[in-house]
Every structure is written in structure tokens, then in C-alpha cells.
Amino acid sequence: MPEKKKVLVLTGGGDCPGLNAVIRAIVKRASQTPEWEVWGSIEAYNGILRQPQELVLLDNKAVAGIHVKGGTIIKTTNKGGPFNWPVKNPDGSWSGIDRSQELVQLLKNQGFEAVISIGGDGSQRISKALHNLGVPVIGVPKTIDNDLGATDYTFGFQTAVQIATECFDKLVTTAESHHRVMIMEVMGRDAGWIALHTAIAGGAEVCLIPEIPYDIQKITERLNSRFDNGRGFAHIVISEGAKPKDGTVTARAATEAGYENVRLGGVAYQLSAQLKAAGCTADIRETVLGHIQRGGTPIAFDRVLATQFGVKAFEMVLAGEFGRMVSYRNNTITTVTLEEATARYNGVTPDSYLIQTARGIGISLGD
Incomplete structure (x- = not known):
């Protein structure tokens, strides 16, 4: 029996309602393609960079029912990363070192043919930098702040x-x-x-x-x-x-x-x-x-959006669409480049439809 192809899934940044729904969707979709198997890296890239490594096989049993749960079964972190790995100095202070090239080699050694990184702006900037180093990475947008400019909504925001x-x-x-x-x-x-x-x-x-x-x-x-x-x-x-x-x-x-x-x-x-x-x-x-x-439990909107993102992400793996991020635009699931994904911050603009609505019903915005 030929060795299976492997995709590594990780969640980075702050936790967010819907992360587990994405993980479940990736695994459920991959299970329909028997030559692939899904692995999770504990606490973003920490799982593969630590010694001993913390990698877990994600199959249908592992993800059963997790779409209704908050948090992430593979944990997350918003500290450090492969380009700024925290190291304690002899004097007790901390500094960061670049372990990105080591990460690239570890991914190759473990036989991972794709990486799906679920995270916000910071996580996708790391994805972009790793893709520039040759890592076959795909991004999935996540933030409760809804501040990524390349997608109309991110899961977790509505919850x-x-x-x-x-x-x-x-x-x-x-x-x-x-x-x-x-x-x-x-x-x-x-x-x-x-x-x-x-x-x-x-x-x-x-x-x-x-x-x-x-x-x-x-x-x-x-x-x-x-x-x-x-x-x-x-x-x-x-x-x-x-x-x-x-x-x-x-x-x-x-x-x-x-x-x-x-x-x-x-x-x-x-x-x-x-x-x-x-x-x-x-x-x-x-x-x-x-x-x-x-x-807490993600609401239905976020479960559906997260599931759509997860299915699309694995289908991007099958299509070899690396260096891109899943995006929700105009009620359609599509993709954008990681460069576009991190190019524009999605803040509230003074002429926003929502600002006009707030002023229209008499809400004071303090100005």
C-alpha cells in the first residue's frame, strides 16, 4: 500500500469561535480522498519546531462533534513564531531567533506536502514569508475583529x-x-x-x-x-x-x-x-x-462559514493552489494571494454604511 500524502493543519493567533469547525471540515473533506491524511501541529508551528515534536493525526474520529465547540483542539499561540522564536538568555531576558529555514527542513523531513494555516493578519504574514521560502502553504482567515481586508467576513466575528x-x-x-x-x-x-x-x-x-x-x-x-x-x-x-x-x-x-x-x-x-x-x-x-x-459555541453563521473555508482549503491543496488564502466575497467562497490577503487593513471608514446607519438612528460616535 503506497504511503499517504500528508497535509499539516495549524491554528495561530488568538482563539476564535469556529476554529474547530474549520479543522473538522478539512478532515471530513480529506477523508473522501483516501491517499491523503491530515495532521495537526500543536500550538501553531510550535508543534513541529519543539523537541520532541507535538503532531497529532486528525481523522474522522478525532474531529467528531467538534464543530459545536469553542477554542481549538490543536491549541494555538500568539507568541513568537518561526521567524521570531523566543529564547531565554542567561540573564533571564528573552530574545527572538529565526528558525524559519529549520522549519522548512522539518516539514520536508516529515513528508508534509502542504500546510494549511488558520489565522489572522499576523499568521498570514508568516504564511506569506514561508511561501517565499518554498513552503506549500494555504491560508484560512480568522479573527473576531473582522479586520482582514481581503475577505468580507471572517468566522468568529458574528459569534x-x-x-x-x-x-x-x-x-x-x-x-x-x-x-x-x-x-x-x-x-x-x-x-x-x-x-x-x-x-x-x-x-x-x-x-x-x-x-x-x-x-x-x-x-x-x-x-x-x-x-x-x-x-x-x-x-x-x-x-x-x-x-x-x-x-x-x-x-x-x-x-x-x-x-x-x-x-x-x-x-x-x-x-x-x-x-x-x-x-x-x-x-x-x-x-x-x-x-x-x-x-463558547459558534453561532450557525460562523459554523457554516468556517466549514466552507475548511472544504475550500483542502480542495486548494488538491489543486496545488499554494501561496493563496481562502476568502469570502460577494456571498461566494473564493481565493486571494497571500500578498493581497495581508495588503489592506479592514478598519471602519467614516463613510461606512454602518457609520451612516448608526448616525441615522441617533447614535453618538463621540465626535
Whole structure:
């Protein structure tokens, strides 16, 4: 019996509802082509770069029922990578080394004829660089922020919005009962899509996003107008990356080895203090959703989209379409080059249809 062809699957970056649905779809589609088998690398490329290696065979039994589960059965990481592998120095500090050429050789040694990398902008930049080194790689876009410019939607985004909206709905009744302003902070480092969708779906009075720096005085005036003799209530949805005019993002330096981004979070508390200093007369409470938005069962839309991505990715392997990423455009599953996939950031633009909708129903964007 001839030796089977092997494809390596990995998930990189932050976890996201729908990752398991992609993995399952790849395996289910590959099972219809008996000459192929699917392997998973634990924690992105770490699984093949570590000694001993952490590689797992993914068959139909291994992926049975996982499409309804959050997270990823092959784990993930957003620290380091083959081009910046974290190494601890004798003095206790950390530095990064380039292990990309070693990775290329390890893939050849293990007989992998294709790699499917499921991840966001950073992961696909690594995919592009590895493809330039000759690795037969295919990308699958993943991010709850929906900030990849080469695809209309990424799986996980709609689930994150659904979770945020359900949480927002729960805050409405407590705000009304206590005559309070409720500030809900959602994820969105540089893109305000989650906040904007949630604000429109939930009926917020104010929505603050990274793309539109806010004027604290205008927000205060809007909130005060919602109260009469101390009675009333109001709601604010704010992205973690939002900032005031002439201000900076609320962030702190990361301490984990290999993690390059600053850590966001806490802008809700900063906004609360700013509002009180600016003369907001109402009681204010803050809720930071954080990683709640990343976990849990993906909604049907994300399961379907993730499954479509997984099937298409394996069919790209069969067709030898390497150096490309799966994409969802105009209600069609298609492909784009990895260069195009990482060329444009998909932030909220001032003339966005969603911005027009928000303004049209009276939501203040802080400007």
C-alpha cells in the first residue's frame, strides 16, 4: 500500500469561535480522498519546531462533534513564531531567533506536502514569508475583529457580536432600574466593527471606536440630556482601542515572552473617570467583556462559514493552489494571494454604511 500524502493543519493567533469547525471540515473533506491524511501541529508551528515534536493525526474520529465547540483542539499561540522564536538568555531576558529555514527542513523531513494555516493578519504574514521560502502553504482567515481586508467576513466575528449583544441586553434592565450610565467595553484593538454592530443591535446611545477619536465634552452633554432630575439611563459601547482626541490608547506593556503587542483593556474605567471629571451627573458602572467574546459555541453563521473555508482549503491543496488564502466575497467562497490577503487593513471608514446607519438612528460616535 503506497504511503499517504500528508497535509499539516495549524491554528495561530488568538482563539476564535469556529476554529474547530474549520479543522473538522478539512478532515471530513480529506477523508473522501483516501491517499491523503491530515495532521495537526500543536500550538501553531510550535508543534513541529519543539523537541520532541507535538503532531497529532486528525481523522474522522478525532474531529467528531467538534464543530459545536469553542477554542481549538490543536491549541494555538500568539507568541513568537518561526521567524521570531523566543529564547531565554542567561540573564533571564528573552530574545527572538529565526528558525524559519529549520522549519522548512522539518516539514520536508516529515513528508508534509502542504500546510494549511488558520489565522489572522499576523499568521498570514508568516504564511506569506514561508511561501517565499518554498513552503506549500494555504491560508484560512480568522479573527473576531473582522479586520482582514481581503475577505468580507471572517468566522468568529458574528459569534463575538452575538455574545456582546446578549451581554448588552442584560445591562439595559439594570441601567434602567438604577438610573445609571452603563459602559460596556468590547474587543477591537484597531477596528471598531464589534462595537459598532453591538451598539446598533443593542440600541446604545453612544458608540466609541478606534477609528473616531472622541470628544469627552460632547459625550457628557449627550448623556446628561438623557436624564431629568436624576432619572433616566444610557448605554455606551466602547472598543478597547478607542481613544480621546489628542489622547492615547489605554494599554500596558506585555510581559510574556514572544508576545509583541501591548495589552489593551480598561478603557471603560478611563472613560468613566473622564466623564465624571467632565461633569456627567449620573451614576456610572463599567463592564469589560474581555475574552468572553472569544469563547463558547459558534453561532450557525460562523459554523457554516468556517466549514466552507475548511472544504475550500483542502480542495486548494488538491489543486496545488499554494501561496493563496481562502476568502469570502460577494456571498461566494473564493481565493486571494497571500500578498493581497495581508495588503489592506479592514478598519471602519467614516463613510461606512454602518457609520451612516448608526448616525441615522441617533447614535453618538463621540465626535
